[in-house]
Amino acid sequence: KETAENYLGTKVKNAVVTVPAYFNDSQRQATKDAGQIAGLNVLRVINEPTAAALAYGLDKTQDKIIAVYDLGGGTFDISVLEIQKGVFEVKSTNGDTFLGGEDFDQHLLRHIVKEFKRESGVDLTKDNMALQRVREAAEKAKCELSSSLQTDINLPYLTMDASGPKHLNMKLSRAQFEGIVADLIRRTVAPCQKAMQDAEVSKGDIGEVLLVGGMSRMPKVQQTVQDLFGRAPSKSVNPDEAVAIGAAIQGGVLAGDVTDVLLLDVTPLSLGIETLGGVFTKLINRNTTIPTKKSQVFSTAADGQTQVEIKVCQGEREMALDNKVLGQFTLVGIPPAPRGVPQIEVTFDIDANGIVHVS
CATH class of the missing domain: 3.90.640.10 (ATPase, substrate binding domain, subdomain 4)
Incomplete structure (x- = not known):
């Protein structure tokens, strides 16, 4: 914040903050809170590979599918995007938030x-x-x-x-x-294959591979990417600056200065609740375009039950406990009735920042 203010010579209040695409809700919320503690009004939290794609594609007229391979200091992300006439649509994202x-x-x-x-x-x-x-x-x-x-x-x-x-x-x-x-470089391969599978594209469909993050300068990493996607990675973006440039473009979009760009991002992890037997029941699947909302009607499991516990989780594993528990809440004040009779509608909402709200 201070660096920007010193350079611009004016106060800076609003900000677009980037995060690793594979960050979960808690990590996103913590990043947003950190911005607020620093005195910034965080207008939007955007995913780093998406920001890099914006920096790359802003002046390109050709429609194409691109992959962004982002290996930074602490995290790894891979995103597959389709760029068409100023619309940047994320098809899938994957990664490892503890690899960098x-x-x-x-x-x-x-x-x-x-x-x-x-x-x-x-x-x-x-x-x-x-x-x-x-x-x-x-x-x-x-x-x-x-x-x-x-x-x-x-x-x-x-x-x-x-x-x-x-x-x-x-x-x-x-x-x-x-x-x-x-072994560390090898760990980036499976998320890339998964991202292509989720986006329903083969490596032959991908017209460009962008490398982002300082670690992508390592020749062995570049070779691995080339072997994986069957093409040499593009040198057209600066691996250190692309993400910040993309965030600035998104800031321009939000301020109304950049008009011909539309960004459609996705939620990286499935959102759901714990149901009978500790099973994780998905309500919003991973790679769903955000913002999105989904309503679910809940009922009681026993006669005369007056409250229902709901545990909200994020992840891909079968059992709720193996996923990241975002929180739990209790619906109270249910009028006593035979089991299955009360109907309680709960809405799960993922905003454009990838942050979950429940109402």
């Missing part, structure tokens, strides 16, 4: 610590200061290996033992690093 660049750093950190122990006999896991230096060096090495085939990790006076100071000096090749993080 920090995990790559962590894998490399563990490798360095293990090697150091093997060579010097010293275990760094007890030494927080040393670990912090290794973590910074790991991140730096990761970035360097995107442009060079080998890097040196050199940390003098990293720690001490009875024999004196210990220095860390090791060479790391790109191939070694790719081996260390291979």
Whole structure:
């Protein structure tokens, strides 16, 4: 907020905030609250891959289906969109909200610590200061290996033992690093396949693949994307700036300055309730265009019952407990009657921010 105000020389009140597409309701609500705490009026929460697609497609006249592969610092998203004459329609979205660049750093950190122990006999896991230096060096090495085939990790006076100071000096090749993080890159494949399946498109239908997020600079990631979609990813968007540019375009749409753009996004996760036997009954399926609402009539399970407990969950698993519980509420004041007679209508509403409201 301060950065924007300093640059513009005026007060900034309204904001469009972006979140990973696969964020659930609680994560979205927390992000919106954080904006409000910072003194911003959050006009809209939009999904990062969708924002990147806006940045890419604003000046394109050709209709096409695109995939946005977004591997950032902490999260991974994949979205499939159809762009037609200014209409950006999200067909499906998938991802992993706990997979990103920090995990790559962590894998490399563990490798360095293990090697150091093997060579010097010293275990760094007890030494927080040393670990912090290794973590910074790991991140730096990761970035360097995107442009060079080998890097040196050199940390003098990293720690001490009875024999004196210990220095860390090791060479790391790109191939070694790719081996260390291979499982993380592999974890992005299944969500991509699922997103294509949900969008009912094959890789041959996808006319462009955009890479977003700093981690998408890693050559092995780019190669994986190319193998997965059968085409080289597009270089037409800046992986760090595309999302912010897209958010600015959406801000322009909301302010009425940009008129020929329509954004149709989807809810990433199914919304439903817990029913008899702990089963998760879906009311709004994942990849439904938002905003959307669905009403459901509830009744009682026993004679003379005066209240009903309703547990609202979000996710794809069969049992309610395996999904994210968004909250529960109790319908009270039901007039006593034989079971199944009272009719209570509850409406579930997902707004344009992907946030759930129940009435």
